[in-house]
Amino acid sequence: MTSRAVLIENVSLLGEEDGTLFLSDGLLADPASAPDDAVRIDGSGLVALPGLVDLHTHLREPGREDAETIESGSRSAARGGFAAVFAMANTTPVADTAGVVEQVWSRGREVGLVDVFPVGAVTVGLGGTQLSEMGAMAMSRAHVRVFSDDGKCVHDPVIMRRALEYAKTFDGVIAQHAQDPRLTDGAQMHEGVVSAQLGLAGWPAVAEESIIARDVLLAGHVGSRLHVCHVSTAGSVDIIRWAKSRGINVTAEVMPHHLLLTDESVRGYDPRFKVNPPLRTQADVDAVRAGLADGTIDIVATDHAPHPDEDKDCEWGAAAMGMIGLETALGIVQKTMVDTGLLTWAHVAQKMSSTPARIGRVDAQHGRPLTKGEPATVTLVDPALAWTVDPTKTASRSNNSPFGGIELPGRAVATFLRGAPTYLDDRFEGLFA
Structure with missing residues (x-):
């Protein structure tokens, strides 16, 4: 319209x-x-809130249009109250060149339902061994300022340091998927009591926390901006809180599903609850809620991860990780944070609009006050x-939501x-x- x-x-x-x-x-x-x-x-x-901004969305185009397109994802975002989304780089081909990010940016403008801001890959092909053309993507029409290999961790500390230094030259931010691959090889769910009872390989909290600890130290050393994706453990919250107390320029996000669901949901082996990072314990849920309330965690992002039916309608071990979330995010935040008294609606405007816009450097046009002009x-x-x-x-083209039947x-x-x-x-x- x-x-x-x-x-x-x-x-x-x-x-x-x-x-x-x-x-x-x-x-x-x-x-x-x-x-x-x-x-x-x-x-x-x-x-009335300023239009919501999602710093972490998977739109799948180009390459996996069977799961989502920029048009269907944009329509889902608008229905969820979002006016802008940052499209992650793990497409096919990977968004690791100026040409690919401009393609995503242009298609978003053609659809016109939300502003689509491409996220550039940190490394070529998400391979973790060679830095991508971050400078070229930053100088492109897409004006990329957020870079992430999300779905994979930038595990090599030398590569991560170089990425932080490179991004600093144009005020970019590295958004890290904190997951030590050696500690999560074959992991299927959170490592704890429930995983032991179900006989599923455990995903330890330390696999996330150790990478965050390393990266905040690297960011502090080079004086660059670091953003931590999908924080899910109490230990991660503690590390980020410590880093901020030291003046390290780190921001962090939490996903709606980590504010609401626990590893108890996995007992039915329903692949809709399989996500990366995995659903954690109630103690972790309580900690990330408290971290969001006190400002340790800066924003809520969706990690909207659509998959076609065949990638989820299968046995747990073979199922893809991820869940959709653009249309349920606001309701979950109200249920877990507003109705519980942990946040006001003014805080929601900060966590879901003005702060993600600032982190993504689009705050000249999004997350603005509701005032004249x-x-x-x-x-x-x-x-x-x-x-x-x-x-x-x-x-969305996909329906892999774990929230079916839940009242929000x-x-x-x-x-x-x-x-x-x-x-x-x-x-x-x-x-x-």
Whole structure:
């Protein structure tokens, strides 16, 4: 849909005071200047947030369009309240050259439902042995500032140091998938009581924590920016908290599934619960929630990882790791963090919009305040809307969600990207007909 003058009245701004938002010509404008023919939305009971930003999304295109495309992933993101997503580099071919990231960036612009920012690979082919063309990707039209071999760890400390030094020259950030491959060879789930009872090879917490400890020291040594992907253990939270206390420039993210689910979910051997890093213990869940609340963990990202049915509808050992999450993320954050009193909606705006935009260096256009003159990129949330997750009704091409049948509170009901509605639930669609 194209941008139209829209007046959103009686809406709770960041969950605090009620106000009115006027979306005009792609910007937020003075409500007093709204014309009589502006589309009027009654925002009573709704919360207005700046459009959400996901720093960690897998869109699979190019190469695995059977699982997801930039168009289907963008549609799913908009339905989840997102206005921008960072598309991870583990595509086919890998996004390790300026040509590939420009292809992803251009396709995102063509679709136009969310801003798609490509993440560049740290190493050629995600092989971990040779640095990619990070400088060329940074200078390309895609203006890449986030680099990650996500799905694989940059395990060699020399390569990691060089990557941190290289990225520093253009204010880039290395987003590390913290997993020591020697400690997780053949691992199937979190190493603990449940893995022992189920007879599945364990994935120890130290495999994550040891890489984070090494990398924060490297980042501190070279004075570069480090971002830790999908933090999942209590020990990881402690290490990141220590690093920040030392002034090391590290940021971190947690995934919605690590805020809600534990390794107990694996008892049924349902591959939908197979994810990397694995679901951990309740003590770990409590720790990452506390870390998100106190600012040790900076943001929530989805790690939306779509897979075709054949990659999940199989025995546990053969199943692919990962789960979709763009459309359930906001509801899980409300359930685990807002409704429990750990975060306010203003905090959610920081954790899911302004801070990921800043880390990704797109904060000139995303995560902006809901004030006059700023981009009209807005998400409307109905916190009272209880809904039951049905993975078959997602906009994604894949349905590998572990949350099917779970009731969640709150959902995005409208998403606007620079004034243009990219998602509207049934209550609003008729207004824009």
